[in-house]
Amino acid sequence: MLICSNFEGADMKPKRINKRFTFVIIPDANSSVRRFEVPKLIPYLAAGGLCGLIALTLTLSVLHSQASRTASQLQSRVVNQDAMYTTTVQQKDETIEQLQNELIQLSKQTSEMKTKIDDIRKLEDEVRTLTGSNKTAALAESASGTPAMGGSSHPVTQDEVKDTLEQTKSLLSGMDKEVSELKNSIASSKETAMVARQKLRVTPSIWPVDSRTLTSGFGLRQDPFTFRPSFHSGYDISAPFNSKVYATADGIVQSTGSDANHGNNIVLSHADGLRTWYMHLNKINVEKGDEVQKGQVIGYVGSTGRSTGNHLHYEVLKNGVSVDPKPYLSYAP
Structure with missing residues (x-):
C-alpha cells in the first residue's frame, strides 16, 4: 500500500507546506512501513517528461508516416520512371533495329540497281555489236526463284552499319553519274540502232522461200x-x-x-x-x-x-x- 502525503507531525496542525512529497509504502500488516521523500519538483518533471515523451512519440510517428508516404511516392515515381525509361530504350532499340534493317534493304536495292545498270550496259554493248560496233557483250544470266540463305546470326556493330552506309552512299553517288552517262549512251545507241535497223530493212538478209x-x-x-x-x-x-x-x-x-x-x-x-x-x-x-x-x-x-x-x-x-x-x-x- 502506497500513501503519499505532504504533512508532518502527530498533532495535525497546519504547517507551512513542505516542498517535498512523502511516499509511504505499507507492504502488509506484519511488515514495517517505509517512507520516501522526494522533492516536490520531481513529479512535475516526471509528468512533463512523460508528456514530452508522448509528444515526441506522436511527432516521430507523424514524421514516420509522412516519410513512409514520401518514400512510397518516390518509389512509385522511380518505378514509373524506370518503366518509361525501359519503354523508351526498347523503342529506341526497335527504331535503331528498324533503321538498320532499312539500311540493309537500301544497300541491297542499291546493289541490285547497280547490277541492273551493269546488265543494261552489257545489253547496250550487245546492241552495239549487232549494229556494227566493235564492242563485245555477254548478257548476264539472272537467277530465278527465292535465293537460298543461311549462316550464324551475329548482332550488327556500329562499324558494320557505318561501313554499309558509306558503301551505299558511294554506290548511289557513282550510280547517279553512271545513269547520266548511260542515258546519253543509250540515246546514241538508239540512234545507231535506228540507222542499223533501217539499213537492215534495205539489206537482203532473209531467205526468199521457206524451204532451206x-x-x-x-x-x-x-x-x-x-x-x-x-x-x-x-x-x-x-x-x-x-x-x-x-x-x-x-x-x-x-x-x-x-x-x-x-x-x-x-x-x-x-x-x-x-x-x-x-x-x-x-x-x-x-x-x-x-x-x-x-x-x-x-x-x-x-x-x-x-x-x-x-x-x-x-x-x-x-x-x-x-x-x-x-x-x-x-x-x-
Missing part, C-alpha cells in the same frame, strides 16, 4: 543440161510448186519479165547498189515500179525457163556483179 533445201550453190558446178563445167551465179533452192517467194529486203521492183533462160523473173533494187533476182517463178505478184517491203510475197515458185524442176533461183548483185548470197542469208548453210 539448197540444190545448187554459188560458183563452179556441172551444168544440169550439158553436164559440162559452168559458173552458177546464185542459189538454187528446191521448194514445192506455188510456194511463196518473199522480197528479201525493202526495195523497188526494177523489172519483171519472162524468157527462155530465166523463166518468169523479178529484179528488185535495194540501197547501196544491191539488187536481188528471183527466177523460174510460176507467177509474178508485183509490177515494175512497185515499192515492196521486206518479207512481202512477190511471187510463187515454179519451173519456168531453163529448169529441171520446181525451184527458185535466187541471185544477189552488188553494183551489177553477181556475188555469193551466203553472207546475206540468215542461217545460210
Whole structure:
C-alpha cells in the first residue's frame, strides 16, 4: 500500500507546506512501513517528461508516416520512371533495329540497281555489236526463284552499319553519274540502232522461200543440161510448186519479165547498189515500179525457163556483179 502525503507531525496542525512529497509504502500488516521523500519538483518533471515523451512519440510517428508516404511516392515515381525509361530504350532499340534493317534493304536495292545498270550496259554493248560496233557483250544470266540463305546470326556493330552506309552512299553517288552517262549512251545507241535497223530493212538478209533445201550453190558446178563445167551465179533452192517467194529486203521492183533462160523473173533494187533476182517463178505478184517491203510475197515458185524442176533461183548483185548470197542469208548453210 502506497500513501503519499505532504504533512508532518502527530498533532495535525497546519504547517507551512513542505516542498517535498512523502511516499509511504505499507507492504502488509506484519511488515514495517517505509517512507520516501522526494522533492516536490520531481513529479512535475516526471509528468512533463512523460508528456514530452508522448509528444515526441506522436511527432516521430507523424514524421514516420509522412516519410513512409514520401518514400512510397518516390518509389512509385522511380518505378514509373524506370518503366518509361525501359519503354523508351526498347523503342529506341526497335527504331535503331528498324533503321538498320532499312539500311540493309537500301544497300541491297542499291546493289541490285547497280547490277541492273551493269546488265543494261552489257545489253547496250550487245546492241552495239549487232549494229556494227566493235564492242563485245555477254548478257548476264539472272537467277530465278527465292535465293537460298543461311549462316550464324551475329548482332550488327556500329562499324558494320557505318561501313554499309558509306558503301551505299558511294554506290548511289557513282550510280547517279553512271545513269547520266548511260542515258546519253543509250540515246546514241538508239540512234545507231535506228540507222542499223533501217539499213537492215534495205539489206537482203532473209531467205526468199521457206524451204532451206539448197540444190545448187554459188560458183563452179556441172551444168544440169550439158553436164559440162559452168559458173552458177546464185542459189538454187528446191521448194514445192506455188510456194511463196518473199522480197528479201525493202526495195523497188526494177523489172519483171519472162524468157527462155530465166523463166518468169523479178529484179528488185535495194540501197547501196544491191539488187536481188528471183527466177523460174510460176507467177509474178508485183509490177515494175512497185515499192515492196521486206518479207512481202512477190511471187510463187515454179519451173519456168531453163529448169529441171520446181525451184527458185535466187541471185544477189552488188553494183551489177553477181556475188555469193551466203553472207546475206540468215542461217545460210
